[in-house]
Structure formats: structure tokens, C-alpha cells
Amino acid sequence: MYKNYFITALRNILKNKAFAFINIMGLALGLACSLVILLWVIDEYKVDAFHKNSEQLYSVYEKQYRDGNIDAFYGSPGVLADELKRVIPEVQYATQYAWNRLSTFEANDKIIKENGNYAGQDFLSMFSYPLLSGDAKTALQNPLDIVISKKMAEDFFGSPAAAIGKVIRYQNKKDLTVTAVFDNVPANSTAQFDYLLTWQNFLESNSWAKDWTNNGPFCYIKLKDGANAKAVDQKIRKFLDNYNKEQTAHSYIHLGISRYSDVYLHSGFDKQGNVSGGRIQYVHLFSIVAIFILLIACINFMNLTTARSIKRAKEVGVRKVVGAVRFALVKQFIGEALLTVAIAVMVSLLLVMLVLPVFNGLTGKQIHIPFNKLEFWLAIAALLGFTGFVSGSYPALYLSSFKPVRVLKGLPKFSGSALYFRKGLVVFQFMLSIVLIVGTIVISRQVNYIQTMQTGFDRDNLVYIPLEGELVANYELFKREALQMPGVKAITRMTDVPHEIDNGTGGVKWEGKDPSADIEFAYGAVGYDFIKTMHMQLVQGRDFSTDFATDSVAYLINEKALEKIGYKNPVGRSLTFWGMKGTIIGVLKDFHFNSLHLPINPLILKLVKIETFGSVLVRTEAGKTKEALASLGKVCKAINPKFPFTYKFSDDEYAKLYKSEQVVNRLSKYFAFLAIFISCLGLLGLVMFTAEQRTKEFGIRKVLGASPVTLFNLLSKEFILLVVIALAIASPLAWWFMHYWLQNFAYKIDVSWWMFGIAGAAAIAIALITVSFQSIKAAMANPVKGLRSE
Known part of the structure; x- marks a missing residue:
């Protein structure tokens, strides 16, 4: 059968x-x-679900209550991990983890840049990055220890076994000993690195991280088997009350934990500071x-x-x-x-x-x-x-x-109900397709908006060069020589990059400050000619200048910071940052120093003359970037021969902030096209069905003098009506979906009526093209055949 x-x-x-x-x-x-x-x-x-201890691994986040607002993020003081392990009995292991850094290494007459990070001693005991050689418990014990990947071991020493105990020079200033080699990090790990340095190393070069009022590094903990995560979450909630002495009843920080494997998908927070999105x-x-x-x-x-x-x-x-x-x-x-x-x-x-x-x-x-x-x-x-x-x-x-x-x-x-059901299916198809078309239009517009929006500084012809090696001590020499090269317009320096300033602090004081206020400020350190190089706008005051010796304790603030501080005439007024009293010399027009997912926050910039890390920011002449890069490469090679010349373009780095949105934008276009294409096949099916059902009717109409155009219009108009109905149903649904999606951005476009008009017009035009094929065929058919059919 x-x-x-x-x-x-x-x-x-x-x-x-x-x-x-x-x-x-x-x-x-x-x-x-x-x-x-x-x-x-x-x-x-x-x-991140491959870790053996995934059920016990948690990431710590801060929930800051400041100035009547709640702000939450994955970040913490750089000394939190060890204290959690010491005080909370349910915590078996704890580690800090910083931000990836591209660093230069030298061994066996090879100089290679590798991407890596700083981590605490417990890191390798907590996470499942298998060691090919070495002991996880002791690999990051001493300040001069380094753990490297299989790839890095093969690059420098030929094999993981040959790398153990070998010395490798880091940034041409420290000789580190390879204590362990781990297998290459899998692609489904959010943490991607080829080396790990000890946390002592990080604290040595980032003394600010030792202060309980500052935050930035990540903190991860592993709970003991059988530990209750909710109970631990409650225990550490007010943990900082005993350490951060600047907290008040109106301004304070609570801690929370979220399962580490969930952070990749649930990295956002809602307005109440709860993990969401x-x-x-x-x-x-x-x-x-x-x-x-x-x-x-x-x-x-x-x-x-x-x-x-x-x-x-x-x-x-x-x-x-x-x-x-x-x-x-x-x-x-x-x-x-x-x-x-x-x-x-x-x-x-x-x-x-x-x-x-x-x-x-x-x-x-x-x-x-x-x-x-x-x-x-x-x-x-x-x-x-x-x-x-x-x-x-x-x-x-x-x-x-x-x-x-x-x-x-x-x-x-066939009954009318059967025909209505099939028409309903077509309406449903086109409703879904129009939702996708509207979504594609909105997403495309939003992605274009965030990529072309004026951020407050000029990203074109702006190059970032890592400040490392001999460039640190010879920055002024590099600047003088580079400015004489063709294609180079201006040069400054910065500890961060201008589109991604993530550091935050509450250690700011000023005249008349409310003692109970604890406002979070973003901060960065810059060099001379910062405003000139960045093409920023000054609202009041001036840039840092070599003509003023007192600029070493001077500050630039943005408009948002001025709003929080409350000075009427800020230039020349006092400001204390991390205990260093100085004066405000200028107010910058607000610029976006983070993703447009986030609002502009208060910002303080201080002058730095000597810093062990950061970037050189170079403004090149339009149309002469290639020539300028060749010149910069020569100067870097002469001053900093132990370090390969590397650079990044500001606009490329800015675009990386919206990589997810760019992917969504492209995929939505492909999926919308597929949906409308498949829907047209369904519409074609209904046209074929209707044409066959009305064969005799069309034959009679043609015999009575109906023209092919009349028959085409007769058959087409009811299907266009279906698309119009689909548009009417789809519009509110599409608006709701897109309005919800746009809430992820602090700066966003408006969902306008014309977007639905374009989606509807596109759907109607495509439907007409689809219907026309079968309609013309039916209209041109021989009426004799239609009248003979039963």
C-alpha cells in the first residue's frame, strides 16, 4: 500500500x-x-558553555545608585576578587580579568605581536582552557610568570614542551618565564587570548585599579559545589559598604552575580539595574x-x-x-x-x-x-x-x-469559506513579509544613523598608533619628527581611544559639592594639541598648552560634567580629581566617547606627559593617508626598532562597536528578500487556483466583448486588496517590534509613516509582477477552451 x-x-x-x-x-x-x-x-x-565548572562560574557586576539613577555593568575594583575569596566562604576561586592588549614579544630572534590579557592566579583553575604543559595552580603565581597558547609556543619555540621554562621578552622591558602552555582558545569562547600575564603585573602599571572607588576590570568567581548562588548574591550585595568609604545613604554601589555562561547573551541591564537584554x-x-x-x-x-x-x-x-x-x-x-x-x-x-x-x-x-x-x-x-x-x-x-x-x-x-481560508493564508504570508521589510528599513536606517552621526570629533583621516616601547620615553621626539613628514597634520596622545572611554570614578570634588552626592565621572588622560588633533569644539576656555606650566594640574570637562558640577563660569574654578586639586581650563562640547547604545556621561580629561600605555593619535591630510603612514612607519622604525609598526583607523574601530547591528542589518535584508520571494510563490498559487476556477467565466466575458485589460484588472485587483489588508495588519506589529528594538539605543531614529509606505508599495509592486504572469495568461486564453470545460 x-x-x-x-x-x-x-x-x-x-x-x-x-x-x-x-x-x-x-x-x-x-x-x-x-x-x-x-x-x-x-x-x-x-x-562559553564548554567550561566544566559552568554551573558554578559567575561574573560579578556593579549596580550603581547615583544622582537618582541606576547604572549597572560588568566591572569592579581591581582588588575585589581576592577579598571576595577571603571573606565569602562559598567562593572557592576568584579572579580579576582585564581588557585584551596587543603586545610585542621577543624570543629566539623573533619579534611578534600577540593578543592577550592579565588574569589572577585562580583563572586557569576556574576555566576550562586545557594546559598542555605546566600546573594551573602555580602558573600565574609570580609577577614574572607568563602563560602562552599552543600557537604562541609554536611561533617562538617550535612546540609547547620546548616553551616551558624559556624566557620571553615582553614589550622590550621585562623578561618573563613561560610557566605553562594552554591549548588554543576555542572559537566559542568570548575570552580570546594567546597569553596571560599575572594580576600583579596589571596592578603595577594601573595603580588606579587598587582604589575601591574605581572600577573597570572584570571579576569572576567559582562557587563551591552545593553553594546557593542566590544566597551568595545576597551576601555580596552590600559588600562594598565596608571598603568604599565614599558611599552615602543616597549614593552607593551594590554588587550582583550572573552566571558566566549567560553573560554573552545577557550582557545588558534594564533601568532598574537588573540583567536584561x-x-x-x-x-x-x-x-x-x-x-x-x-x-x-x-x-x-x-x-x-x-x-x-x-x-x-x-x-x-x-x-x-x-x-x-x-x-x-x-x-x-x-x-x-x-x-x-x-x-x-x-x-x-x-x-x-x-x-x-x-x-x-x-x-x-x-x-x-x-x-x-x-x-x-x-x-x-x-x-x-x-x-x-x-x-x-x-x-x-x-x-x-x-x-x-x-x-x-x-x-x-468550492465553497466561499475554503476560498477565504486560502486568501487568509496569503494575507498572513504577506503580513509576515511586510513586517520583515519594515524591520529591514528601520534597522538599515538606524545602522546608517549610528555610523554617520556626528560624534563630536572627526573620525576621518584619524589614525591610532600604540604607545609602546621607546615611544613612551621618546614621544616628544616622535611628535617633532613626524610633524615634519608629508601628510601629517597634528599629533596628540591618549590613554584610551576617543570612541571607547570605559573607566569610571567617583573621586571628584568641587566647590559647593553636596557631601551626599557621589556622581560617576568617566575620565581619560591626553596630551597637548588634543582638541586640535581631534577637531573637537570648545564651548569655553582653551586646550592644554605648553605655555602654561600649571596645566599639569588642569582639567578639561565636557558639558555633561559641567551640568553635574553646576559652575556658572567654570573656567578658572577649582576641581579636585583623585586628591589632586587643580583648575578647569576649558569646557568641551559633548562628544560620544562610547557606543550610541549609551548616553553621554560626565567626562574629565587631564594632561599626561609620561604614561606607560595608550595610543598616539595622528591626524593625516585628506588624500595623503598612505603617504603619511609610510612616513610614520619610518619614524617609528628609527625610534622604536624592537616593535613592529602597527596602526588602526578610527572609523574602522568605531564601526566595530556596531558589528552586531551591521550583521543584523545584512541578514535582515536577505531574510526579507527570501520571505517576499517565497510569499510570491504562494500568491502565484492562489492566482493559478482562481484562474482555473474562473475559466468558464472568463470565456463568457471574452465572448461578450471583455478586453484582456479588463480581465487582467478583474483578476488582479482582489489580490492587491489582499496585500493592502496584510499591510494594515502588519503595520502596528512592525511598529511595536521596531520600537522595542530601538530601545537598545540611547540615540535613535524615529519610526516614520513613510517606512510603512515604502514597505507597502514594495509589496504591492512585487505582488503585481507576480499576479501579472498568470493574469495575462488567463486573459489571453482561447475562450472556446474555457466554455468547453466542465
């Missing part, structure tokens, strides 16, 4: 090749798109998109199958006359649907194999199809069963409902 079902289904596919191709390709595209998203979602959930929103967004597109593909199958139902009406009638029961017919048609879906699944797997390399390049992933995993094939089987049942159930029930007497007397006349 099942063999006969299979043969019948295969014959129907081969008999109607064009119809079968459209049907299978529609399903295959929907399945391929859903599979790619499914693989991406699975990969997202795997990030982050990449999980994109996981949910694209999961919904996958379901949308799969539903659109299933609806296509229903419409295309029922559009061809007339061709099989007599087959159903004959089979019922000879004794076939309805259940047997339902089984047959669902079986045919499953066969079609099975073919579509195979085609979709081929499409996924072709698309994945491009998708990986777009998203920065290393996703592959896990053919060797049983779970994958079970998921494919579930997808096949679900899609086959959903897409085949309605056509099966519909076809099996034909009355044999009516069918054998002539073509069946």
Missing part, C-alpha cells in the same frame, strides 16, 4: 515538473533559511524570523497544492467510488507531502552547505553542519515531520473532502 502511495506521489511530481519545482524550491528555501538560523542559534547558546534579543529575533519563513513556506505548499487540486478531483472521486475511505486518502496526500518535504530537505541541506561559508564570513562564526551528530538527524526528522504535517494536512483534508458524485459529474465548486 505504502509502495503504491510512493509511486503515485512520484508520478504526480514527474507529471507536473514545473509545479513540483516551484513547490519544492519554495519549501527548500524556507527550510534552508530556517536551518541556517537554527545552527546559528545553537552556536550562540554554546558560547543583550544578544539574546537577536537570538529571539532571528528565531522568530526562522519560524516566520518556515510558516510562509508551509503556506505556499498549501496554496500551491490546492491550486492544483482540480486536476486531481476526478482521481479522488473514482477512488471513493471503488471504496477508498477518507482516512486512506488523507494518509496518501500527507504521504505525498512528506515525500515532497523530504526532497525539499535534501535540497535545503545542499543549499545550506553552499551558503554556510558566506554566512560564517558575515557573522564571524565557524558553523558547520554536524552530520556526525545523532541530535542533528533527529532534529531534521522532527523538522521533516512537522513541516510535512503542517504543510500537507490542509491539502489532504481538503482533497479528501470532495464528493464523488459531484466530482464525476464535472469540476467541483
